Amino acid sequence: MATKDTSSFHQEPSDLLPDIKGPIPGSKAKAELKLDEKYISPSYTRNYPLVVDRALGSTVWDVDGNRFLDFNAGIAVCSTGHCHPKIVEAIQKQSARLIHMSGTDFYYPQQVEVAKALTEIIPIKESKRIFLSNSGAEAVECAMKLARFHTGRPHFISFYGSFHGRTLGAMSLSNSKTIHRRKMGPVTPEATAVPYAYCYRCPVNRCYPGCSLECLDQLEHVVFSKRIAPDEVAAIFVEPVQGEGGYVPAPREFLARLRDLCNQHGILLVFDEIQSGMGRTGKYFASEHSGVVADIYCVAKGIASGLPLGATVASSRVMTWDSGSHATTFGGNPVSCAASVKTIELLKDGLLDHCREMGERLLSHLRPLVQTSPIVGDVRGFGLMVGMEIVSDKAKKTQAHDLRNEIVMECFRKGLLILGCGPNTLRFCPPLVVTPSQIDWACETVAKVIRGHESKA
Ligand SMILES: Cc1ncc(COP(=O)(O)O)c(C=O)c1O
Numbered sequence: 001m002a003t004k005d006t007s008s009f010h011q012e013p014s015d016l017l018p019d020i021k022g023p024i025p026g027s028k029a030k031a032e033l034k035l036d037e038k039y040i041s042p043s044y045t046r047n048y049p050l051v052v053d054r055a056l057g058s059t060v061w062d063v064d065g066n067r068f069l070d071f072n073a074g075i076a077v078c079s080t081g082h083c084h085p086k087i088v089e090a091i092q093k094q095s096a097r098l099i100h101m102s103g104t105d106f107y108y109p110q111q112v113e114v115a116k117a118l119t120e121i122i123p124i125k126e127s128k129r130i131f132l133s134n135s136g137a138e139a140v141e142c143a144m145k146l147a148r149f150h151t152g153r154p155h156f157i158s159f160y161g162s163f164h165g166r167t168l169g170a171m172s173l174s175n176s177k178t179i180h181r182r183k184m185g186p187v188t189p190e191a192t193a194v195p196y197a198y199c200y201r202c203p204v205n206r207c208y209p210g211c212s213l214e215c216l217d218q219l220e221h222v223v224f225s226k227r228i229a230p231d232e233v234a235a236i237f238v239e240p241v242q243g244e245g246g247y248v249p250a251p252r253e254f255l256a257r258l259r260d261l262c263n264q265h266g267i268l269l270v271f272d273e274i275q276s277g278m279g280r281t282g283k284y285f286a287s288e289h290s291g292v293v294a295d296i297y298c299v300a301k302g303i304a305s306g307l308p309l310g311a312t313v314a315s316s317r318v319m320t321w322d323s324g325s326h327a328t329t330f331g332g333n334p335v336s337c338a339a340s341v342k343t344i345e346l347l348k349d350g351l352l353d354h355c356r357e358m359g360e361r362l363l364s365h366l367r368p369l370v371q372t373s374p375i376v377g378d379v380r381g382f383g384l385m386v387g388m389e390i391v392s393d394k395a396k397k398t399q400a401h402d403l404r405n406e407i408v409m410e411c412f413r414k415g416l417l418i419l420g421c422g423p424n425t426l427r428f429c430p431p432l433v434v435t436p437s438q439i440d441w442a443c444e445t446v447a448k449v450i451r452g453h454e455s456k457a
Pocket residue numbers: 075135136137138140163164165166239243244272273274275276300301
């Protein structure tokens with residue numbers, strides 16, 4: 001497969017493969033794990049005992065000097081790779097000049113710079129405005145409040161399998177795991193979940209392509225006629241590719257029909273592109289694969305290559321709330337803004353094309369496993385946002401949760417950092433700077449590990 005010269009956005013050495021020197025966790029990692037157990041909240045979801053010391057590009061070193069290949073990118077955050085020299089330089093320069101002032105009360109140019117760069121790539125055609133925050137959940141909270149403010153309506157619709165964040169508002173839209181809500185409720189009662197177009201496991205037993213999107217009938221013909229009048233719905237929140245729910249891309253027609261429904265009833269369509277945006281799918285935003293445009297976009301994660309930043313972008317016609325109705329102390333911090341402007345520059349300067357090429361390479365390795373392995377049920381995705389479902393019975397599509405976790409663990413022991421999502425999906429989301437040989441090695445390793453687990457299904 002032909003690949004471009006990627007030296008302009010790679011740091012050297014860019015092409016390292018794993019090197020595991022001894023048992024993991026090693027002695028230094030073990031000591032850290034003990035301290036962590038004493039001091040850190042047990043609510044985190046650590047999958048394996050990786051204690052990170054430093055990272056560069058797609059390579060991560062642990063505190064014992066073992067070298068790993070990162071196929072998580074800090075959960076789809078380190079889009080330009082770890083510690084990209086141009087990002088580090090932008091952060092260093094900005095932090096020597098101004099670290100904080102609070103955009104809520106004062107002006108500084110970095111907020112406008114990032115707003116200009118972001119609004120240029122957000123697909124809304126009209127003039128746009130932007131609210132800057134610190135995280136994905138905050139970007140979603142902002143969209144919820146803005147949608148209510150703008151429409152004067154109380155209700156929200158979201159989808160089964162969705163994940164929009166862990167704050168109480170965003171959590172009320174999230175429906176991917178019961179543990180997120182258990183003992184935390186009540187959440188916003190005006191949030192209703194309906195089936196998503198999860199075509200491999202069609203919620204209404206139809207089979208895309210060729211279906212009539214019967215999964216949306218529940219919203220259109222049940223919820224809107226028996227439960228909530230559509231003119232009381234402020235917004236429909238949807239991930240164009242569900243992330244935590246299992247890397248499930250929505251078909252183009254599904255998003256188009258949501259757009260039509262929203263137009264028909266004066267509802268705002270919100271795309272949560274927090275995981276799927278900022279180039280991860282080979283386009284700036286995953287929804288661009290469908291051509292459907294939302295009214296509000298929520299962006300975070302890869303937006304600033306690892307610094308905390310969230311953005312809620314809407315047309316100027318929608319973002320009309322009054323001074324004081326929404327604000328934040330830290331959001332849109334100048335250092336995060338500088339990192340974000342540089343991130344967008346790198347995407348434009350070839351990283352987006354590289355991601356598309358690497359994504360094709362990744363899929364060309366992984367797709368054949370659906371035919372050759374009895375435990376690979378489905379491989380799907382765009383660019384470097386690819387999911388692989390592990391099943392114990394292919395005909396019945398039985399979700400193999402434990403088996404998936406064993407595969408994740410075995411990959412870790414071999415030096416490949418991969419995570420699951422959904423009950424039984426392996427997620428592939430390396431930094432966008434990942435190289436061809438790193439893709440090849442990761443896919444060979446996963447295939448080998450899968451072969452070794454086939455008899456356990
Ligand atoms: C689609 C989506 N929305 C929102 C969030 C929440 O982002 P954060 O963890 O930055 O609050 C996530 C995080 O995984 C996400 O994947």
